Amino acid sequence: MSSSLVTLILGGLSLLVYYAANALFLKPRSKRERLRKQGIDGPLPHIFFGNIPEIKSLRIQEVQSRSLNEVASAISHRWPFTIFPHLQKWRKQYGPICLYYGGNIPFLMVQDTEMVKEVSSYTSLNLGKPSYLSNDLGPLFGQGIVSSSGPLWAHQRKIIAPQLYLDKVKGMIDLMVESTNIMLKNWEARIESKGGVVAEMKIDEDLRSLSADIIARACFGSNYEKGQQIFTKLRIIQKLLSKSPVGLPGQRYLPTRSNREIWRLEKEINSMITKLVNQRLREGDEQDLMQMIGCLKILLPYLQITMVIQETLRLYPPATFVVRSVLQDIKLKGILIPKGINIQIPVPLLQQDPELWGADAHMFNPQRFANGISEACKTPQAYLPFGIGARICAGQHLAMIELKVILSLILLRFRFSLSPCYRHSPAFRLVIEPEEGVVLRVSRI
Template sequence: MMILVTVILGGLFVLAFHALVALFLKPRLTRESLRTQGIYGPFPHFFFGNVPEMKSLLQEVHDQSRSQPEASPICHRWPFTLFPHLPKWRNQYGPICLYYRGSKPFLMVQDTEMVKEVSLYTSLDLGKPSYLSKDHGPLFGLGILSSSGPLWAHQRKIIAPQLYLDKVKGMVDLMVESTNTMVRKWEARIDHNEKAVAEIKIDEDLRSLSADIIAKACFGSSYEKGQEIFTKLRFIQKLMSKSTVGIPGLRYLPTRSNREIWALDKEISSMIKRLVNQRLMVGNKQDLMQMIMEGATKCNEDGGGDDLLSNPISRDKFIVDNCKNIYFAGQETTAITVSWALMLLAEHQDWQDRCRAEVLQVCGNGTFDATMLRSLKTVTMVIQETLRLYPPATFVIRSALQDIKLKRISIPKGMNIQIPIPLLQQDPELWGPDANMFNPQRFANGIMEACKTPQAYLPFGIGARICAGQHFAMAELKVILSLILLRFQFSLSSSYRHSPAFRLVIEPGEGVVLMVRRI
């Protein structure tokens, strides 16, 4: 009995010691190390970090907005209302500062020189933070969006070549076919209205469209087959956007939200496995799904390169996690960007007219093919400006997997580096006095001429980990916008409420509602 008590007490002592190190000693040593290098930040609570202050600042913004008369319905300064701690701490502590989300340290970087260095960093010592595969595991797992080291390199080698521009051009006909199906539904809704105009809340239609395109292009199936997967991933995304990253042990607690997430994750994994088994029965198709399946087999046979001895991943998990990543990234971000672009063109009729004139000139006979993509200069400028004002991803996140140096600053292993995309992309010092305004003309001579520091434009990320699907996304955005402009004239409905919301991505909080007419 005494031995059992001794063992239990010893275990409790070890746990208490590790908690002391993690919650007190390590954060203090990290702060002191960075302070000697001129890096400061708000003092953290030992358990919650700076989360209470972040929530307090956000509440202040909400209270102020409720007490003030309603301003112009469209204001693009949403980063300052959704993330008020970012500009406040920059003003207080400088463009590089340290803060904590729970026990996790974040080096917030708005210094363009350090952003450049991150973009040029090629070593695998700078990867993705572990919380993406743990706290957000049901959404990302160990797929290409969240893995690091040789495992990520193996995944990138499999997935990226399937999304190169030459492959994407072969998918344009498929994009056109899917978009025309949605366009015909909108035409039918207009034709059933006596006034020849329909009020359409476009968001779900665009999600279904982008889901159909990614499913057919990458997995050889239609949206209907993967509809449940897309829907359940959307539920997980909404649930996870409400959780706080970094609070120790939070993801293990059987809260109502966590139980829902665990159940959804189990269902999604089962559905993807069924799709894989069905795929095995129909034989070999040279698409992304096939490459992921072959890559998983190779990963399982050779131990995943050099990585799986320390980071094991089964064949099933490799396939499931990467399919989840592609479903999420391929559907959600594209649909949201089209929603924002149509909202901006509805508000700015002059740019809508310019884009339509260009589309009519390029494909006036109603046909659309891959050769036309390069000729859509004005449409491209509008897409680039949309991604500048409303980038789907809010942060570029990296984690130091070893002690590293950036801008002569020693960054300890385990430090998370956070680059706030919207603040850099709306910085007047970089973009000029109209940085908070919609002005696609700034991209007339390309990204290099649009901004003082081109590295400050990063809607697809930066460096070695830049989005593998950026060519696919740009082609898809051009196709969808062009075919809509070719068939419809649209304006904002009086019921539209401009309310950008953070749900892991930046999306229209109450949707985009348009008044749509046939041309």
């Protein structure tokens, strides 16, 4: 082997070691030191796993510490302190703003309402979405509006948001009613098969399928069955991704059984969407949502049903964290936050903070919203079930109207009580879900 080749190989190895050391040790340490000098501290991370081992250990301890009586007791809404005990511990130890690492991903955990206010009012494109959404969770989010940043996100929002304004969403009510009635007829048939009086049902999968059906009909028009197939595959990908922590370098490239299944489903979904888009462009006559965005009598008083939904979203928000990636050094609350840090706001902890919501913060009390969000909480910015600021969920009007239509139609025909088999066990699977399903006793009115 020639000396020049040896020199080239050694140079390449040295360069590789330098970049690995820089990514895994030098950069993270530099950012920690910059924040520590400003009074922001946090648990010491492992060079490769970050604070993931401690997070897992605290969760195991929390589960083991719960007595059998507590598990079997009446429903408690204090689930955030069971699923995320590390956030509670670190707040007590380091304060409402602290730094920790999920693998090699730095998270600035923020429970300080003043900083949350500043993040919510921030209009610059210097705050975007973290890269792990399109990398580690890419098969689920891709480069769409949920995970994109900067000019790409601004372009996507400009196209999509107008199609989800309130007046456009109201035009989708008929298809919401049609989809819901199909589900309710199925429920009636199941009650009939059980004697015609009452039936025990696990309804969470029914409601998840209903939501997918409505979105499929809105997005894909007469091709909604293909849309349903896409949502089914996405649901499988969600379950697979939720079993692996993000932030471990190189994990998504390993040919594990789970990754191979994700890659297969991702390929199938991309192929199906491409075919549907091309078909819709060829047809060009039926105006469904996909085409419009360029291919990509109420039973309860309105206020009352809105209050019930708002309180449910407070206790069980669809987005567990609001995360913003710092694309350029910025200042928030006088603190200089370095580029590359991910600001993480734990939504359920803010929305169940007794200092903000009162002594009954862990109880279901829709009446707290009787005079609107501004009167329900000391800091209205602490209510953020659909996110905050310029990146608030574009589909929030669709979600709220869909909930009101579905609830109204259900309550017109059925009454409910909890089944003795129901066990209240929220679980984190990228979103909060009932781990053992929602089992109800359903009877016709």
